[in-house]
Amino acid sequence: MEKASKQIDKLVKAARRVVIIQPDNPDGDSLGSSLALEQILMELNKDTVMVCGVNIPSYLSYLPGKDRVETEIPNDFDLSILVDTSAISLINNLLAADPSVKHRLSSKPLIILDHHASESSIDFASLRLNVADASATSEVIYRLAKDLNWPMNLAAKNAMAAAILSDTLGLTSPSTSPKTMYVMAELVEGGVSLSALENARRDMMRKSPELVRYKGSLLQRIEYYDNDRIALLTIPWPEIEKYSPSYNPSMLAIDDMRLTTNTIVAVALKQYPEGKITGKIRTNYGYPIAAKLAEAFKGGGHEYASGFKLLGEVDIETLKKEIVNKSMELLDEVI
Numbered sequence: 001m002e003k004a005s006k007q008i009d010k011l012v013k014a015a016r017r018v019v020i021i022q023p024d025n026p027d028g029d030s031l032g033s034s035l036a037l038e039q040i041l042m043e044l045n046k047d048t049v050m051v052c053g054v055n056i057p058s059y060l061s062y063l064p065g066k067d068r069v070e071t072e073i074p075n076d077f078d079l080s081i082l083v084d085t086s087a088i089s090l091i092n093n094l095l096a097a098d099p100s101v102k103h104r105l106s107s108k109p110l111i112i113l114d115h116h117a118s119e120s121s122i123d124f125a126s127l128r129l130n131v132a133d134a135s136a137t138s139e140v141i142y143r144l145a146k147d148l149n150w151p152m153n154l155a156a157k158n159a160m161a162a163a164i165l166s167d168t169l170g171l172t173s174p175s176t177s178p179k180t181m182y183v184m185a186e187l188v189e190g191g192v193s194l195s196a197l198e199n200a201r202r203d204m205m206r207k208s209p210e211l212v213r214y215k216g217s218l219l220q221r222i223e224y225y226d227n228d229r230i231a232l233l234t235i236p237w238p239e240i241e242k243y244s245p246s247y248n249p250s251m252l253a254i255d256d257m258r259l260t261t262n263t264i265v266a267v268a269l270k271q272y273p274e275g276k277i278t279g280k281i282r283t284n285y286g287y288p289i290a291a292k293l294a295e296a297f298k299g300g301g302h303e304y305a306s307g308f309k310l311l312g313e314v315d316i317e318t319l320k321k322e323i324v325n326k327s328m329e330l331l332d333e334v335i
């Protein structure tokens, strides 16, 4: 960490304009980390541009500043910082938008700040600070900022606290360590109000009657396999098109799936045009097999939360069988 932080310090000092990039599956941690870096770099008199290859979902609107996130990499910058992923497939939307994007990113220093256990698949990054025992990328950023004496204003602290709360499910995930708690304690000491953050988040979680009814229809369609140990849900494109702007359909159902009696593995599959299928995987406590399950389908992630993306390689019924079989195999190894 020491050596990487010194290198990061040098790269940031040398830069005038910094692009902060989130993966194509933005979440509370990626957005909170971007907003925190934006504030820190602003205090360091840098120009910043926040970018994400997809629109930031509206459930993250409780984090002020989400509207400043743009969808295209600018032409002119000196340094880019990618947060919360080390997977090339998760910046594909940005890379695919314009063939010159990869050249622009690789011809300037690119720093990855992450906390995912998987290896990096981005071969043109100059530097990767990946702290696998950190609960969130924002925990990595906080430790880095302290290390380098970077200024952290209240907006930066709020963004980091929200990011950590998001990735740790309110400091209750297995990845929540004593270090996470020390970081949170310092953030609260620095003026962050956890109750204000939580109230803002809960307000944003209110759903329209239409979404509540749609959630009901999703729950009706959950398929259970292997004595209910595995729960699968398939979400077709017309529903994604209709409901995604207001809520990620997978997220409407996946917690209820994993809260079913006996269920250990929950997988929500989304079917996009031209055969693209994405999978969101959650496993219950005591069964840290989510990353391994995702890796069997060219994805990755954490022990209990992971995902994958397949591009027209497999039909959905075959895929479902493969997921059930691979899950059973991995569960047998754990038990």
Ligand SMILES: [Mn+2]
Pocket: 029, 030, 084, 115, 135, 136, 137, 167
């Ligand atoms: Mn994260």
